[in-house]
Amino acid sequence: MxxxxxxxxxxxxxxxxxxxxxxxxxxxxxxxxxxxxxxxxxxxxxxxxxxxxxxxxxxxxxxxxxxxxxxxxxxxxxxxxxxxxxxxxxxxxxxxxxxxxxxxxxxxxxxxxxPETVEAELLFDADKLDATGAVGLVRLACIVGERSGRTGERYAAIDDSSIPGADEPDVPDVAILREWARKRLDALQTPPARRLGESRWQFMDDFFAQFYAEIGVDGER
The missing domain is CATH 1.10.3210.10 (Hypothetical protein af1432)
Known part of the structure; x- marks a missing residue:
């Protein structure tokens, strides 16, 4: 080669x-x-x-x-x-x-x-970190759209689906993005990735607090 x-x-x-x-x-x-x-x-x-x-x-x-x-x-x-x-x-x-x-x-x-090698651990971690922070929020929202397009039905709501009178109350709301990100952060393999992940999680926490404030919903979920 x-x-x-x-x-x-x-x-x-x-x-x-x-x-x-x-x-x-x-x-x-x-x-x-x-x-x-x-x-x-x-x-x-x-x-x-x-x-x-x-x-x-x-x-x-x-x-x-x-x-x-x-x-x-x-x-x-x-x-x-x-x-x-x-x-x-x-x-x-x-x-x-x-x-x-x-x-x-x-x-x-x-x-x-x-992952059984340091290279595999680092690839795993980098891939998961790309689903966190500001970039991660955009990517995860895109994934919701992809899944909605594939199934022909709404996969998740942008708003809070627990609001009385909202359509399809059983559809997950935007908190699904938070859950997906947290699952990935909890799975991180290496100390450098975990340190970076926590800073990205703080941004996501702040984002969701702002999101729920804008739609008038208690952010403590």
């Missing part, structure tokens, strides 16, 4: 994101790449940044296919696809195995394996 792994993985990944929606597009992949390297710089352990960068670029290449129902599990599909892509480029078996594990372990789903 004659090219650096990170830039190579970027170029290999971009065609897969052409049909991606905003929450899981190439910009998300780049943010995860940048944040994972930032966390690596703060880690006390030795990190293979080439493996980490490659896995970040490739981790969500299966999202567009999963969204349309062409595949069932985007992380497992992306891991297998990454193996083929990197093997065709002459990457070493050791490198390919390391990238594959990172991708297989990046999801919060119960079916995903636990």
């Amino acid at each position: 004659t090219r650096d792994l990170g830039p190579l993985a970027r170029d290999l990944s971009l065609p897969y994101y052409e049909d991606a929606l905003p929450a899981h597009d190439c910009f998300h992949a780049k943010r995860v790449r940048d944040l994972s390297i930032r966390l690596a710089d703060r880690s006390e352990r030795s990190v293979d940044r080439d493996v980490l960068a490659a896995a970040a670029w490739l981790h969500d290449i299966g999202r567009p296919l999963e969204r349309t129902g062409a595949i069932d599990d985007h992380d497992q599909w992306a891991a297998a696809e990454a193996v083929d892509l990197l093997d065709a480029e002459g990457a070493s078996t050791e490198t390919i195995d390391a990238v594959e594990h990172c991708i297989r372990a990046h999801s919060i789903r119960s079916s995903s394996p636990d």
Whole structure:
């Protein structure tokens, strides 16, 4: 292999994101790449940044296919696809195995394996942190829209669905975004990620306090 792994993985990944929606597009992949390297710089352990960068670029290449129902599990599909892509480029078996594990372990789903390397932990954490803070609020709202579009029904309400007289009171309200973010923060693997996560959580706390104040609902939920 004659090219650096990170830039190579970027170029290999971009065609897969052409049909991606905003929450899981190439910009998300780049943010995860940048944040994972930032966390690596703060880690006390030795990190293979080439493996980490490659896995970040490739981790969500299966999202567009999963969204349309062409595949069932985007992380497992992306891991297998990454193996083929990197093997065709002459990457070493050791490198390919390391990238594959990172991708297989990046999801919060119960079916995903636990991260067993520092690179896998950092990718997991960077991916979860991109669903927190200001960027995370926008991404999670996009995901609600995606799921509403896929099911043909409203997935969650922007307002407070417990207000008497509101339509579809059983539909989750905007607090679902807070729950999703907290679940991801609680799952973080590394100290640098947990430190960054708490600052992002503080922003989200302030956001929701402002949100509920604007719609006239008690923010203590």
